[in-house]
Amino acid sequence: MYAPFMAVYFWAGRRFKKARLKYYGYGFVATGVTTCIGAKYFGLAIAGRYWTGAVAGEAAVSVALLVLTAGVVMIAIHYIAFVWIPAARHARSSEGKKTHKIPSMSIAGDKLWGPVDMKHWKTTPCVSGRLATEQDVREERATFYLSGDRSELKPILIPLPACAIHHEEKEKRATPVILIQAEETPKIKTVGFRYLGGGNGVCTLAELEILKEPDGRFK
Numbered sequence: 001m002y003a004p005f006m007a008v009y010f011w012a013g014r015r016f017k018k019a020r021l022k023y024y025g026y027g028f029v030a031t032g033v034t035t036c037i038g039a040k041y042f043g044l045a046i047a048g049r050y051w052t053g054a055v056a057g058e059a060a061v062s063v064a065l066l067v068l069t070a071g072v073v074m075i076a077i078h079y080i081a082f083v084w085i086p087a088a089r090h091a092r093s094s095e096g097k098k099t100h101k102i103p104s105m106s107i108a109g110d111k112l113w114g115p116v117d118m119k120h121w122k123t124t125p126c127v128s129g130r131l132a133t134e135q136d137v138r139e140e141r142a143t144f145y146l147s148g149d150r151s152e153l154k155p156i157l158i159p160l161p162a163c164a165i166h167h168e169e170k171e172k173r174a175t176p177v178i179l180i181q182a183e184e185t186p187k188i189k190t191v192g193f194r195y196l197g198g199g200n201g202v203c204t205l206a207e208l209e210i211l212k213e214p215d216g217r218f219k
Contacts (some may be wrong), residue, residue: 001094032065178194
């Protein structure tokens with residue numbers, strides 16, 4: 001009657017250590033089922049090391065059902081502790097690590113852009129309060145536009161056009177520029193600008209020192 005349990009103990013229980021409790025449960029269930037059938041329908045008796053003599057009849061069936069129940073409990077504990085709880089933890093951690101789809105960026109060429117008229121810099125064409133389109137780039141209101149999935153893209157609410165100093169860390173250079181566009185994704189804030197002498201550029205918001213009015217560096 002104990003052959004199913006012994007087979008699981010010596011094979012699966014030792015081979016699959018992480019799932020040992022589950023396989024022990026399978027062994028208990030198999031032993032309980034075979035013992036119950038043998039005792040109830042074939043009149044077999046159970047002899048064990050923890051009680052004296054043999055147990056037969058209804059008493060044997062009760063012991064078999066107890067063994068079967070213990071097996072079911074072992075299997076349930078295995079799935080709760082090693083499957084369901086880890087899965088729930090992974091799901092909660094994945095919520096905080098949402099994958100963001102970043103749209104592809106198209107940037108305008110320098111040849112489209114002439115010098116900025118600093119006497120009338122406040123009328124410099126720009127895109128404010130909305131996302132730029134390809135048409136905005138063509139008509140010199142924006143230096144870039146993002147295509148693809150734009151569901152997580154939004155404009156940065158800063159007054160435009162605006163005077164700013166672009167700090168380039170690699171070249172240790174500070175350049176006066178006119179900001180004409182500002183957009184952000186969940187991962188980055190990107191700004192488009194015009195150089196005073198002509199041409200355009202794109203940088204992150206962190207690289208900029210935004211001014212209320214042009215200072216002595218705007219010559």
